[in-house]
Amino acid sequence: xxxxxxxxxxxxxxxxxxxxxxxxxxxxxxxxxxxxxxxxxxxxxxxxxxxxxxxxxxxxxxxxxxxxxxxxxxxxxxxxxxxxxxxxxxxxxxxxxxxxxxxxxxxxxxxxxxxxxxxxxxxxxxxxxxxxxxxxxxxxxxxxxxxxxxxxxxxxxxxxxxxxxxxxxxxxxxxxxxxxxxxxxxxxxxxxxxxxxxxxxxxxxxxxxxxxxxxxxxxxxxxxxxxxxxxxxxxxxxxxxxxxxxxxxxxxxxxxxxxxxxxxxxxxxxxxxxxxxxxxxxxxxxxxxxxxxxxxxxxxxxxxxxxxxxxxxxxxxxxxxxxxxxxxxxxxxxxxxxxxxxxxxxxxxxxxxxxxxxxxxxxxxxxxxxxxxxxxxxxxxxxxxxxxxxxxxxxxxxxxxxxxxxxxxxxxxxxxxxxxxxxxxxxxxxxxxxxxxxxxxxxxxxxxxxxxxxxxxxxxxxxxxxxxxxxxxxxxxxxxxxxxxxxxxxxx
Amino acid sequence: xxxxxxxxxxxxxxxxxxxxxxxxxxxxxxxxxxxxxxxxxxxxxxxxxxxxxxxxxxxxxxxxxxxxxxxxxxxxxxxxxxxxx
Numbered sequence: 273x274x275x276x277x278x279x280x281x282x283x284x285x286x287x288x289x290x291x292x293x294x295x296x297x298x299x300x301x302x303x304x305x306x307x308x309x310x311x312x313x314x315x316x317x318x319x320x321x322x323x324x325x326x327x328x329x330x331x332x333x334x335x336x337x338x339x340x341x342x343x344x345x346x347x348x349x350x351x352x353x354x355x356x357x358x359x360x361x362x363x364x365x366x367x368x369x370x371x372x373x374x375x376x377x378x379x380x381x382x383x384x385x386x387x388x389x390x391x392x393x394x395x396x397x398x399x400x401x402x403x404x405x406x407x408x409x410x411x412x413x414x415x416x417x418x419x420x421x422x423x424x425x426x427x428x429x430x431x432x433x434x435x436x437x438x439x440x441x442x443x444x445x446x447x448x449x450x451x452x453x454x455x456x457x458x459x460x461x462x463x464x465x466x467x468x469x470x471x472x473x474x475x476x477x478x479x480x481x482x483x484x485x486x487x488x489x490x491x492x493x494x495x496x497x498x499x500x501x502x503x504x505x506x507x508x509x510x511x512x513x514x515x516x517x518x519x520x521x522x523x524x525x526x527x528x529x530x531x532x533x534x535x536x537x538x539x540x541x542x543x544x545x546x547x548x549x550x551x552x553x554x555x556x557x558x559x560x561x562x563x564x565x566x567x568x569x570x571x572x573x574x575x576x577x578x579x580x581x582x583x584x585x586x587x588x589x590x591x592x593x594x595x596x597x598x599x600x601x602x603x604x605x606x607x608x609x610x611x612x613x614x615x616x617x618x619x620x621x622x623x624x625x626x627x628x629x630x631x632x633x634x635x636x637x638x639x640x641x642x643x644x645x646x647x648x649x650x651x652x653x654x655x656x657x658x659x660x661x662x663x664x665x666x667x668x669x670x671x672x673x674x675x676x677x678x679x680x681x682x683x684x685x686x687x688x689x690x691x692x693x694x695x696x697x698x699x700x701x702x703x704x705x706x707x708x709x710x711x712x713x714x715x716x717x718x719x720x721x722x723x724x725x726x727x728x729x730x731x732x733x734x735x736x737x738x739x740x741x742x743x744x745x746x747x748x749x750x751x752x753x754x755x756x757x758x759x760x761x762x763x764x
Numbered sequence: 765x766x767x768x769x770x771x772x773x774x775x776x777x778x779x780x781x782x783x784x785x786x787x788x789x790x791x792x793x794x795x796x797x798x799x800x801x802x803x804x805x806x807x808x809x810x811x812x813x814x815x816x817x818x819x820x821x822x823x824x825x826x827x828x829x830x831x832x833x834x835x836x837x838x839x840x841x842x843x844x845x846x847x848x849x
Contacts, residue, residue, distance in 0.1 A: 325770065326772040326782055326783050327772075327774055328772065328774070329772065329774035329775075329820070329821055329822050330774025330775065330776055331774070357774065360774055360776035360777075361774070361776070363776050363777060364774070364775060364776045367777075576777070
């Protein structure tokens with residue numbers, strides 16, 4: 273089954289025996305839970321679109337292992353075109369779902385491991401790459417969704433893993449056995465965790481020898497014994513428990529995050545891809561981070577939805593012709609397409625790694641993500657400006673359908689006579705959803721901190737910017753000798 | 765009957781509804797054109813339906829075959845006129 277359908281994906285999740293807690297209770301049925309289900313439907317979209325001829329070019333690829341047609345989310349980038357298509361896929365799915373579709377993180381983990389396992393073998397004589405490729409083939413052949421689990425809780429940020437008062441604040445090896453290892457710890461903010469078949473664990477920071485027990489990477493079935501998922505809350509999440517759909521804003525899709533606790537979980541050796549090779553932990557983090565910073569191409573697609581909603585709200589208010597509204601929409605598009613430039617540029621300027629995998633341009637991926645930490649906030653501010661205060665003062669759908677109040681809402685919330693109050697309320701709820709409701713988790717705060725907080729990108733920009741070349745050019749143009757030797761007045 | 769295979773671009777940010785356009789083409793050319801699968805053994809023409817000017821549909825697999833590129837709905841009108849004569 274190289275490519276599952278959306279229905280097959282949903283059924284495959286029902287076969288998992290996940291231990292999931294939400295609001296203090298263990299869930300019996302994760303797939304049909306009303307709060308989680310929209311997020312499952314967003315992942316299902318990645319399967320559905322792969323079967324549509326009008327998206328085939330972006331959504332599918334040819335496996336470099338088997339030669340079979342596969343879902344691009346399980347693909348290892350073989351050329352620049354693959355990297356560009358990944359960015360385009362992110363925009364497409366962001367626009368079709370209006371939220372985080374959760375599947376990019378696993379793709380980024382697979383690609384990073386394809387590079388780093390090869391480099392480890394080459395330098396250390398280990399056998400991780402062949403082990404990884406076998407695992408990759410399993411993922412591709414079964415079209416699995418993988419959670420890429422990197423972020424540890426981290427405890428005291430001023431201390432390295434081995435000096436933490438509680439050793440479990442970074443995930444680590446607690447025991448080595450003949451057939452595998454036992455690990456303990458947790459991974460925070462895990463997007464799409466309970467919609468995943470597999471969890472791919474990676475270290476969260478560069479490490480030294482003293483931290484070698486924490487330098488571990490492996491993959492587990494999502495329902496492996498000892499794994500517990502604790503669902504994160506989202507603003508307005510319990511609206512999904514209410515009657516009706518209007519107040520949800522996005523009536524089809526959503527995202528989710530969870531804290532994933534691994535309490536003495538056994539990992540067989542064939543699923544271990546890094547074991548105490550601390551000197552490669554930083555490389556794995558950097559490769560994954562670069563890919564994942566590119567993945568924020570998805571926010572361009574979500575931005576498309578927000579811009580479309582803002583234009584619609586303006587039309588419903590009969591103000592779309594006002595010059596300041598037009599200019600605000602131009603600004604939103606300017607910001608959104610600037611984001612698109614970054615994710616296309618870092619892909620187009622990618623390069624081939626020794627393993628054969630293509631990497632994005634790391635500097636440009638960090639520039640792109642730095643923009644993503646800012647522009648969606650400004651786009652959201654403008655969207656709220658255009659939407660007006662009604663977006664947050666509007667009564668509920670139940671008030672609209674109640675005979676006593678519905679007539680008043682119809683009367684007073686009709687702005688454009690051709691548009692029913694119901695539709696005006698729908699578009700405002702969507703803007704609310706994206707800018708301060710459940711989807712704001714993905715569009716705003718995830719844009720800030722996902723794939724690394726802003727300062728992480730600034731460190732990389734500082735490290736990677738070609739400063740010497742900039743200085744050489746500047747000095748040459750104003751007559752400074754390139755070797756910078758002291759010049760006397762007589763020299764001049 | 766002209767056998768036509770439809771090859772879409774990936775549709776990351778299309779400027780028109782490509783699927784609806786292909787349906788309109790098929791409806792207008794009913795009886796003159798038959799839409800067939802891309803792996804059909806006798807395709808007379810590959811119609812590349814592109815969502816924007818970038819026109820990035822992967823066409824290398826159709827080397828040697830006759831390809832007609834449509835980038836705008838206006839291109840489809842021209843194509844229909846040509847077939848209808």
